[in-house]
Amino acid sequence: xxxxxxxxxxxxxxxxxxxxxxxxxxxxxxxxxxxxxxxxxxxxxxxxxxxxxxxxxxxxxxxxxxxxxxxxxxxxxxxxxxxxxxxxxxxxxxxxxxxxxxxxxxxxxxxxxxxxxxxxxxxxxxxxxxxxxxxxxxxxxxxxxxxxxxxxxxxxxxxxxxxxxxxxxxxxxxxxxxxxxxxxxxxxxxxxxxxxxxxxxxxxxxx
Numbered sequence: 512x513x514x515x516x517x518x519x520x521x522x523x524x525x526x527x528x529x530x531x532x533x534x535x536x537x538x539x540x541x542x543x544x545x546x547x548x549x550x551x552x553x554x555x556x557x558x559x560x561x562x563x564x565x566x567x568x569x570x571x572x573x574x575x576x577x578x579x580x581x582x583x584x585x586x587x588x589x590x591x592x593x594x595x596x597x598x599x600x601x602x603x604x605x606x607x608x609x610x611x612x613x614x615x616x617x618x619x620x621x622x623x624x625x626x627x628x629x630x631x632x633x634x635x636x637x638x639x640x641x642x643x644x645x646x647x648x649x650x651x652x653x654x655x656x657x658x659x660x661x662x663x664x665x666x667x668x669x670x671x672x673x674x675x676x677x678x679x680x681x682x683x684x685x686x687x688x689x690x691x692x693x694x695x696x697x698x699x700x701x702x703x704x705x706x707x708x709x710x711x712x713x714x715x716x717x718x
Contacts, residue, residue, distance in 0.1 A: 525581045532582055539583035540593055546575025547600040550607070557611025557680075565611065566680035572604060573673050602635050608676050612686050623690040630697035634667060637704040644712050667693070667700045 532542070550572030556565040579597060583589045606628060613624035675693045679686055 525577055526585075528578060529581045529585045532578065533586050537582070539579040539586070539588060540596060542575050542579035542582060543593070543597050543600060546572050546579065547604060549575065550604040553604075554607040554611045554614075557608070558614035560615050560683070562680045562683050566677065569608070569673070569676050569680065576601065576669075598639070602631070605631055605635075605672060608679065609690060612679060612683070612690070615683070616686075620686050620690075623687040623694070626694040627690045627697070630694040630701070633701040634697050634704070637701050637708065641704065641708040641712075644708075667696045671696070 549568055551568075553565040553568035553572070556562075556568060576597070579593075580589075583593055609624040609627040609631075612620045671693075675689060678689050682689070
């Protein structure tokens, strides 16, 4: 929901860094992989209840995630392969965070963490399945033209996800309530995406 407002603010901040990275011959795909590795460090850090370390890993992962796309566009190297790599590793990273909290305290966090993981499956599948159909009909990407695929928005997007991840790390004792709230918000996103996506495709099929 907030991505379309946050992205224009962050983009100018990243541009100077992107210029330096491009001059050094660093590719967007390299940033994607390095950012993923850093983000996955949050899993063992969370499992051992090293909350601050996990928070740093999460934030660095998001910085790299912003830089890789910006670098690809700056270098005119945006590709379907790069977009595929980026979104796949993003979803693996997203799943690692609730798993880390489950491992940290299974008795307390398992149910809420499992609900959130199930919600992530719903948001991810409704998001990616529509992108496949949108490519077939060559639908425009009015809000996210810089994306390599159709970006079906919703109540919970990247900005909201990271905000909750940060909250998890800052207040781990409240993970159950925070994860439950986020899972409920994801459920709303799943419903609106399925409803909106289905009717959008029906209209195009009727033409």
